[in-house]
Amino acid sequence: xxxxxxxxxxxxxxxxxxxxxxxxxxxxxxxxxxxxxxxxxxxxxxxxxxxxxxxxxxxxxxxxxxxxxxxxxxxxxxxxxxxxxxxxxxxxxxxxxxxxxxxxxxxxxxxxxxxxxxxxxxxxxxxxxxxxxxxxxxxxxxxxxxxxxxxxxxxxxxxxxxxxxxxxxxxxxxxxxxxxxxxxxxxxxxxxxxxxxxxxxxxxxxxxxxxxxxxxxxxxxxxxxxxxxxxxxxxxxxxxxxxxxxxxxxxxxxxxxxxxxxxxxxxxxxxxxxxxxxxxxxxxxxxxxxxxxxxxxxxxxxxxxxxxxxxxxxxxxxxxxxxxxxxxxxxxxxxxxxxxxxxxxxxxxxxxxxxxxxxxxxxxxxxxxxxxxxxxxxxxxxxxxxxxxxxxxxxxxxxxxxxxxxxxxxxxxxxxxxxxxxxxxx
RNA sequence: GGAUGGUUGGCGGAGAUGGAUUAACGCACCUGUCUCGAAAACAGGAGCCCUCCAAGAGGGGGACGAAGGUUCGAAUCCUUCACCAUCCUCCA
Numbered sequence: 140x141x142x143x144x145x146x147x148x149x150x151x152x153x154x155x156x157x158x159x160x161x162x163x164x165x166x167x168x169x170x171x172x173x174x175x176x177x178x179x180x181x182x183x184x185x186x187x188x189x190x191x192x193x194x195x196x197x198x199x200x201x202x203x204x205x206x207x208x209x210x211x212x213x214x215x216x217x218x219x220x221x222x223x224x225x226x227x228x229x230x231x232x233x234x235x236x237x238x239x240x241x242x243x244x245x246x247x248x249x250x251x252x253x254x255x256x257x258x259x260x261x262x263x264x265x266x267x268x269x270x271x272x273x274x275x276x277x278x279x280x281x282x283x284x285x286x287x288x289x290x291x292x293x294x295x296x297x298x299x300x301x302x303x304x305x306x307x308x309x310x311x312x313x314x315x316x317x318x319x320x321x322x323x324x325x326x327x328x329x330x331x332x333x334x335x336x337x338x339x340x341x342x343x344x345x346x347x348x349x350x351x352x353x354x355x356x357x358x359x360x361x362x363x364x365x366x367x368x369x370x371x372x373x374x375x376x377x378x379x380x381x382x383x384x385x386x387x388x389x390x391x392x393x394x395x396x397x398x399x400x401x402x403x404x405x406x407x408x409x410x411x412x413x414x415x416x417x418x419x420x421x422x423x424x425x426x427x428x429x430x431x432x433x434x435x436x437x438x439x440x441x442x443x444x445x446x447x448x449x450x451x452x453x454x455x456x457x458x459x460x461x462x463x464x465x466x467x468x469x470x471x472x473x474x475x476x477x478x479x480x481x482x483x484x485x486x487x488x489x490x491x492x493x494x495x496x497x498x499x500x501x502x503x504x505x506x507x508x509x510x511x512x513x514x515x516x517x518x519x520x521x522x523x524x525x526x527x528x529x530x531x532x533x534x535x536x537x538x539x540x541x542x543x544x545x546x547x548x549x550x551x552x553x554x555x556x557x558x559x560x561x562x563x564x565x
Numbered sequence: 566g567g568a569u570g571g572u573u574g575g576c577g578g579a580g581a582u583g584g585a586u587u588a589a590c591g592c593a594c595c596u597g598u599c600u601c602g603a604a605a606a607c608a609g610g611a612g613c614c615c616u617c618c619a620a621g622a623g624g625g626g627g628a629c630g631a632a633g634g635u636u637c638g639a640a641u642c643c644u645u646c647a648c649c650a651u652c653c654u655c656c657a
Contacts, residue, residue, distance in 0.1 A: 181617060184626045191626090194638050198584035208637085215637035340648080364647085383575060383613095508575075512594070514613070 140502050141243050143173060143236075156246040159253050159463035164242040172236035179232055183225035190218055241352070245498040248435070248472045252462040259462035264446070267455030269479040274541055278482035279532045280413035283309065285543060286535075287563040291413075300411065301403065301418040303528065308560055312534075312547075313421055315554035316527055317396045320423040320448060324394045324524060328444040330425065333395040335374035338365045343377040346503040348469055355404045367400035371424040372521050376503060379428065383514060384507040390429040390437055394524060397422065414528040415487065421527040427520040428505065431497065434518035435472070438494040442474050445490045445524040452548045454533045455479045457486070471496045474522075478529065482536035487529045492522030535560075 146153050150166060157164045193215055200208035252259040270276075283289030288309025294302040305313055324330035341364050344350040349357060349369060358367040368374060375395050384391075399422050403409075410416035425444060429437045442458065449456040461473040470493035477486040497516035500506070506514050538546040543562040547555050 177616070180615075180626085184616070187627090188625055190637080194584070197637060201584080212637045219637060342647085385575090508594095512612090514575095 140237075140240055140498065141245065142497075142501065143240065145246075146170070146240075146243065147173065152246060153243060156244060156463075159247060160244045160466060160468070161464045162242065162244040162468065164244065165239060166243065169236060169239045169243060172232060172239060176229060176232035176236050179225055179229035183222055183229050186218060186222040186225065190215060190222060193218075244468045245471050245496065247463050247466060248494070251466070251472055252460065254462045254464060256462055256465035260465060261460040261462070262457045263460045263474075265455075265457035266446075266450055267453075267479075269455055269484075270481050270537055272481065276481040276536060276539060278413065279480070279535045282482065282535045282539060282545065283413075285562045286545065286560040288312070288560060289414075298418075301416070303414045303417055303420075308555065308557065309531075311555060312531060312551070313527060315551045316525075316530060317421060317423060318554055319551060320524060321394060321396060323448060323451075324392075324423070324425065324444060327447075328392070328440070330392045330394040330444075333371075333375055333378075333393045335368075335371055335395050335397055337368050337374075337397055337400070339368055339374055339377070340365065343373055343380070346377045346380050347373050347499065348502060349373060356402050358400045358402060368397060369401045370399050370422060370523075371395040371397035372426060375424065375426040376499065376505075376519060376521070379505045380503045382505060384428070384505070384517065386430070386507055386509055388428075389507060389517065390427055390433060392425065392427050394423055394425045397424070413483070414532065415483070417528060423524050425522050425524045428500075428517045429520065430507075430509075431515065431518050434494050434496060434520060437518075438472060438474075438492065438520055441520050441522050441524075442476070442492040445476055445492060445522055448525055449476065449478065449489070451550050452530070452534065454530075454537055456489075467491070467493055469495055469498045471498070476525075478533040480529075480532050480536045482539075483532070487532060489525050489529045489533070490523040493520060495519045495521075 141153065146166070146169060150170065154166050157166060193211060197208060197211060197215075200211060252261055277285075280291065283291065286309070288305060288307055290304035290306050294304035297304075321332055325332050338360070341350065344357065344366050357369060359365070374397070375393050378393075399420050401418060403416060403418060406416060414420075425441055427437055427441055446456070446458065456476055456478045459475045459477060461475055466473045472494045474492045475488050476490040476492070478489050480487050496518050499519045500516040505517050505519065507517050508514055534548065535545055538548070540546065545560040547558050547560065552558055
């Protein structure tokens with residue numbers, strides 16, 4: 140969430156951000172609620188001060204002058220009741236304000252193009268062109284069965300629609316990608332590998348902002364207050380929740396493989412074929428914590444780390460600088476990485492790299508002590524590095540050959556033990 | 566699943582019987598003295614959140630896992646919940 144102080148002192152900046160992000164947020168209501176809350180709070184505090192002063196004498200009076208104490212008690216009872224009423228009111232007003240505050244998005248960085256996605260997203264970097272074929276390239280949902288590496292129908296039999304299953308070399312490819320992604324981040328990009336739990340407490344989901352806003356997107360256990368994570372961002376970011384880090388710990392770079400679970404309730408009927416959009420998928424996520432002065436530099440590093448993987452896989456990709464209206468709610472700058480998939484003939488988002496500045500840190504209460512001993516919020520960033528099913532799509536569709544086989548990228552061959560997927564002879 | 570104990574500031578850790586606990590004490594931290602400098606010792610000081618303001622190293626309020634309750638007054642008593650630990654049971 141945003142700092143209430145920023146909202147009070149720079150309402151115009153916040154208003155501009157709401158408009159640019161096309162957020163449904165009522166700034167005036169927040170300011171009004173805040174005003175009312177402060178009034179009630181100061182009133183209650185004045186009474187509390189009065190009561191504290193009187194209570195100082197009470198202990199003594201109880202021993203020395205019982206009747207006087209009893210008299211004071213009656214007066215204090217009345218004061219106390221008034222104070223409590225005011226406090227209740229203040230508490231309610233604060234809750235109202237904070238509820239509204241949750242809908243105020245983060246302020247985009249000045250460099251972010253202002254406008255709609257379609258017209259103002261900017262491709263700022265790319266490598267490779269969409270591939271041209273002398274034959275009609277197949278979509279992954281046709282390639283998978285031909286190579287006998289996927290089990291779409293059987294996955295649906297077991298788990299319903301929206302689930303994938305891999306067999307043989309297809310299954311092995313998942314492990315190969317995960318291992319290679321993580322090894323590269325650890326060896327070359329300075330990341331520490333984390334293996335997180337995929338079931339988390341409600342507090343963790345609130346800490347990173349999935350709840351309460353996206354309740355219907357999350358899988359939840361029936362008998363316990365535990366949720367299946369939609370991304371490793373949740374457990375990893377929450378590792379340092381409510382902690383005060385030392386300046387020397389920054390920057391911290393963690394990466395984690397996890398399975399991710401999403402109900403996709405709002406996307407029902409979208410991308411139903413294949414594995415572009417599924418309820419369970421594998422992803423390696425990068426999460427960084429930095430000094431506030433370094434986060435934009437780190438944002439470039441993080442994005443480069445993901446791009447390096449795409450480059451070495453040999454996939455045609457591009458980096459898209461997302462315009463204000465297309466940005467996430469809580470980030471200040473966002474790059475999406477997209478891979479071209481010739482079979483479905485679309486650019487697929489395989490990574491989204493964001494700087495959240497202190498928006499997330501404030502909510503999750505992640506702070507550090509700077510050189511002067513002052514406690515400040517860190518900046519947090521995260522990005523996929525990378526999301527598997529869409530990378531698998533990219534590999535299958537980009538590296539298919541006329542004979543129906545698919546060439547395995549060189550970097551994965553040490554893990555795979557073979558250099559191509561070959562169609563099964565029926 | 567059963568039983569017991571626990572949750573206090575950056576860390577450790579006091580705090581039966583509610584009112585001098587103003588959250589002690591130690592470590593770490595900062596400033597002085599000492600020193601060429603440092604360490605040690607000694608003397609001071611400081612933390613976090615909110616708010617008011619004549620804006621000053623100023624005033625007030627709050628925080629002892631969370632939320633309620635009792636009371637003139639709650640870290641301390643009561644209720645509910647969460648989490649942690651240990652033992653038992655079960656289990657890959």
